[in-house]
Amino acid sequence: MRDSAEPVAEAGAPAWEDAVLAAWLLAVDPVGLGGATLRARAGPARDAWMDLWRDLTPERPMLRLPPGTPDDRLLGGLDLAGTLAAGRPVRSPGLLAEASGRTLVLTMAERCPSGLAARIAAAQDAGAAFALIALDEGAAPDEAAPSSLTDRLAFAPRLDGLPLAALAPGAAPCPAEVVAAQARLRSVRAPGTLAEAFVGLGLALGIGSLRAPLLALNAARAAAALFGDDEVGEAAAAAAVRLVLAPRATRLPPEPPPADDDPPDDPPDSPPPDTSPDTADASDGDAPTPDEAEGPDDGGGRIPDDVLVEAARAAIPSDLLARLLAAGALRTAGGASAAAGDDGAGRKGGRPVGSMRGALRDGARLDLIETLRAAAAWQPLRRRLMAEAGAQATPGRVLVRPDDFRLKRFRRRAERVVIFVVDASGSAALARLAEAKGAVELMLAQAYVARQQVALVSFRGAAAEVLLPPTRSLVMTKRRLASLPGGGGTPLAAGLAAAMDLARLAKSRGTTPYLAVLTDGKANIALDGAPGRPQAEADARRIAQALRVAGVRSILIDTGNRPAQSARDLATAMGGAYLPLPRADARMLSAAMRSALDGPG
Amino acid sequence: MPPSFPFSAIVGQAEMKRALTLTAIDPTIGGVLVFGDRGTGKSTAVRSLAALLPPIEIVRGSAYNAAPVNGEDRETVPTPVIDLPLGATEDRVVGALDLERALTRGEKAFEPRLLARAHRGFLYIDEVNLLEDHLVDLLIDVAASGENVVEREGLSIRHAARFVLVGSGNPEEGELRPQLLDRFGLSVEVASSTDIAERVAVIKRRDAFDRDPEAFVAEWAAADAAHRAAILGARTLLRAIETPDTTLAVTAELCIALGSDGLRGELTLMRAARALAALEGAMVVTPAHLRVIAPSALRHRLRRDPLDEAGSTARVDRALAEVIPA
Numbered sequence: 001m002r003d004s005a006e007p008v009a010e011a012g013a014p015a016w017e018d019a020v021l022a023a024w025l026l027a028v029d030p031v032g033l034g035g036a037t038l039r040a041r042a043g044p045a046r047d048a049w050m051d052l053w054r055d056l057t058p059e060r061p062m063l064r065l066p067p068g069t070p071d072d073r074l075l076g077g078l079d080l081a082g083t084l085a086a087g088r089p090v091r092s093p094g095l096l097a098e099a100s101g102r103t104l105v106l107t108m109a110e111r112c113p114s115g116l117a118a119r120i121a122a123a124q125d126a127g128a129a130f131a132l133i134a135l136d137e138g139a140a141p142d143e144a145a146p147s148s149l150t151d152r153l154a155f156a157p158r159l160d161g162l163p164l165a166a167l168a169p170g171a172a173p174c175p176a177e178v179v180a181a182q183a184r185l186r187s188v189r190a191p192g193t194l195a196e197a198f199v200g201l202g203l204a205l206g207i208g209s210l211r212a213p214l215l216a217l218n219a220a221r222a223a224a225a226l227f228g229d230d231e232v233g234e235a236a237a238a239a240a241v242r243l244v245l246a247p248r249a250t251r252l253p254p255e256p257p258p259a260d261d262d263p264p265d266d267p268p269d270s271p272p273p274d275t276s277p278d279t280a281d282a283s284d285g286d287a288p289t290p291d292e293a294e295g296p297d298d299g300g301g302r303i304p305d306d307v308l309v310e311a312a313r314a315a316i317p318s319d320l321l322a323r324l325l326a327a328g329a330l331r332t333a334g335g336a337s338a339a340a341g342d343d344g345a346g347r348k349g350g351r352p353v354g355s356m357r358g359a360l361r362d363g364a365r366l367d368l369i370e371t372l373r374a375a376a377a378w379q380p381l382r383r384r385l386m387a388e389a390g391a392q393a394t395p396g397r398v399l400v401r402p403d404d405f406r407l408k409r410f411r412r413r414a415e416r417v418v419i420f421v422v423d424a425s426g427s428a429a430l431a432r433l434a435e436a437k438g439a440v441e442l443m444l445a446q447a448y449v450a451r452q453q454v455a456l457v458s459f460r461g462a463a464a465e466v467l468l469p470p471t472r473s474l475v476m477t478k479r480r481l482a483s484l485p486g487g488g489g490t491p492l493a494a495g496l497a498a499a500m501d502l503a504r505l506a507k508s509r510g511t512t513p514y515l516a517v518l519t520d521g522k523a524n525i526a527l528d529g530a531p532g533r534p535q536a537e538a539d540a541r542r543i544a545q546a547l548r549v550a551g552v553r554s555i556l557i558d559t560g561n562r563p564a565q566s567a568r569d570l571a572t573a574m575g576g577a578y579l580p581l582p583r584a585d586a587r588m589l590s591a592a593m594r595s596a597l598d599g600p601g
Numbered sequence: 602m603p604p605s606f607p608f609s610a611i612v613g614q615a616e617m618k619r620a621l622t623l624t625a626i627d628p629t630i631g632g633v634l635v636f637g638d639r640g641t642g643k644s645t646a647v648r649s650l651a652a653l654l655p656p657i658e659i660v661r662g663s664a665y666n667a668a669p670v671n672g673e674d675r676e677t678v679p680t681p682v683i684d685l686p687l688g689a690t691e692d693r694v695v696g697a698l699d700l701e702r703a704l705t706r707g708e709k710a711f712e713p714r715l716l717a718r719a720h721r722g723f724l725y726i727d728e729v730n731l732l733e734d735h736l737v738d739l740l741i742d743v744a745a746s747g748e749n750v751v752e753r754e755g756l757s758i759r760h761a762a763r764f765v766l767v768g769s770g771n772p773e774e775g776e777l778r779p780q781l782l783d784r785f786g787l788s789v790e791v792a793s794s795t796d797i798a799e800r801v802a803v804i805k806r807r808d809a810f811d812r813d814p815e816a817f818v819a820e821w822a823a824a825d826a827a828h829r830a831a832i833l834g835a836r837t838l839l840r841a842i843e844t845p846d847t848t849l850a851v852t853a854e855l856c857i858a859l860g861s862d863g864l865r866g867e868l869t870l871m872r873a874a875r876a877l878a879a880l881e882g883a884m885v886v887t888p889a890h891l892r893v894i895a896p897s898a899l900r901h902r903l904r905r906d907p908l909d910e911a912g913s914t915a916r917v918d919r920a921l922a923e924v925i926p927a
Contacts, residue, residue, distance in 0.1 A: 032811070071688040071690075072690075074688065075686070075688050077690070078700070083700075083704070087704055087705070088701055088704050088705055089700045089701050089704065114728075114731060114774055115687060115688070115731050118687050118727070118728040118731050119686070119687055119688050122686060122687065122727060122728075125644065127603050147639070148639060148771070148774075151639050151640060186812075195801050195804045195805050195808065196797070196801045198804070199797055199800045199801045199804055200797055202800075203795065203797065203800070208638060208639075208640075208793055209638075209639055209640040209793065210640045210641070210642075210793055210800060210803055210804065210807075211639075211640040213800070213804050214804050214807055214808060214811075217804065217808055356691065356735050357691050357692075377700055377703070377704065378698075378703060380704065380707070381703045381704070381707050381709070384707050403752075403753055471773075472774075473772060473773050473774070475772045475773070476773060
């Protein structure tokens, strides 16, 4: 239900051995492998891994990057003190540039906003030669480092729940061995069929990204170099599958297939013919195409596919299912950024998110520090110009011009999260469910226009489910909504409780939650999952009241065939608006939504 | 600057490559938006475009890429493809007073930045849907007027800034504002292929490139050169291409059937179809050209009803089937 499953502890020793191997491989080829996501709470396992990494890469000192790092620190900018002292512009390079050749440690990666992730990813794409270690302390399955980042990092050792006894150091970390492997790396050959094997396995495991097989290829080469081989062998390939592909699996590989699974013996070298017959594409295909580069990779041996499949099967995390449920749950767009303040009810305008140039007009809040920074550099020039104009500048006074004004930028006041709570139970019979979906879509359109985030919770059977954590993506929301099944009991209390959790989370992230509950109000499953109308209704009322106490604004849309007193009572308990759907048309829904969104909050 | 991945070596993604090629032939088509899954080579494609573009002639030393009009001293430079990074400050985008000159020589002088450098070229924004709202406003304004106006410390600067806007992003990170959406001439949806052979080809080429960029680029130089020649040939042909009234009528009919906003869609569709005809060496734009390019030219202009179950591409296809029966 609403408690989030902790990642299941894995078998100790093998998991740790793999984590150690991942550290070694990353040390051998930090740029080709990108880095690692360490999914673990702060604790001995994580410390042990980080110590190992430090010992392996003495030449790569660590640079910490907290998720709240502002852009000017990240990307560099004018160094004010230096500029004034030197009398010429002095720029600081920024963390991302400083990190080149070092280890960049992203702390609290599960709180990393997508904007920061994009900036780091862009730096990596532009060739910044740092290894990135993302420390992901997420507790719930859907609380994790942004996928735009983890997609680029080869490894994701899972250290949570490892027993202390498992943390054997293994072979003593030996930087010299790493250096020797690095020297070998360039000449390591991979069998020509290895790319096919990794791609095929990637698809079988349901891995969409093409970066995964590429990273696996690099990992296999690094492993071979580390093992002292000049060609990727079974052990190296299996290690790559275990460390790179298996943790990314979104489904289990097929059972041992019949004998015809062999890919064609001749490697499919020629680029595939353009398979889109509908378009006469002149820009493609006419150009002379060099033969596919087999080049140095053209090793002779091939590694049996079943070796790789077995490696994958053995290494797929035991909590795959739990993660699969979360996998669809995209990382919250915009997500958490900076240090989330206390729940800070009533703060006007939301959290400050940097500053921008602008005029001081109605309601704008001056960012004093940034304004002074902007003004400081111009002081000598302004003094001189004033002197030339015959005016006297008061000594010791800073000359500020309107041009210097920097305004605080707030997370837009309109940044609200509309949490839709949809009753998909049998009592909200299927036809009504369709209408409820229609209503949600209408309100979604409103939210889209107003650039709100939306989240989707549904409840039916015995429990509630968060179908979609807060997102701006209409595409995702539509998809989830369309595939929402109906039927079963009405665990209304569970639905409200799940929504309340989301609302709390939204508040902690500085956004304002708003609840839109679509139900007929006929609760018959209690919070603990037991059937029984009286308890179910009492539970629902209790949580509704808690919602009111928590100050979450809400609207209840009665989806029953005729307006029901129970639904109206529930709306009252929530302290929210009540709107019976049977009488509501599109216009009314829109209006209700708009008044809700535009209201104070 | 490391070499970029050769355009011709990009596997599949025909629609994306076509859209980029067409805007290279006729920049007035107005930009490309590439939306799709991670790891489908969106930014790779845009970055590799730079190598394909024919050089431009500018006034020697011009920081604004000014085109020579009279007998000015001139030089030839590569067509600029400028990255607008997320987190860029407003000053860095529009330009600012030259701090160094102010401090060292006490002069007020304007220092042109990204928008000036992108003039007559391409401005590329990766993760465009994560761009700060105030920068989006600014871009919408400049892209519409073709001019950058800056007021600083009593200086008023106005310079031409006409560029092809290229954006890429992942729809899961959020939607784009309709106003910005409309600034892109063509929009392309990319998905990672599920075809094993195609995926293997992607991996092998990328791997070969990563291991030895220079050799890989050299290997594909001929293919890229041929593509560049095709772009240049199409450019010269462009003016001679005939657009019959019947084709214009079909264009209008298509846009009406789809209820696409304004004339921009119609104009883009026509220009793109003409560029496509030129690329194919056809002298007349036919409904067949429209059919190929209509999804890219129109699908992002239908957002009036963001919740239509069918999705924009399907709606365009439906309208195409009605208006241009096969």
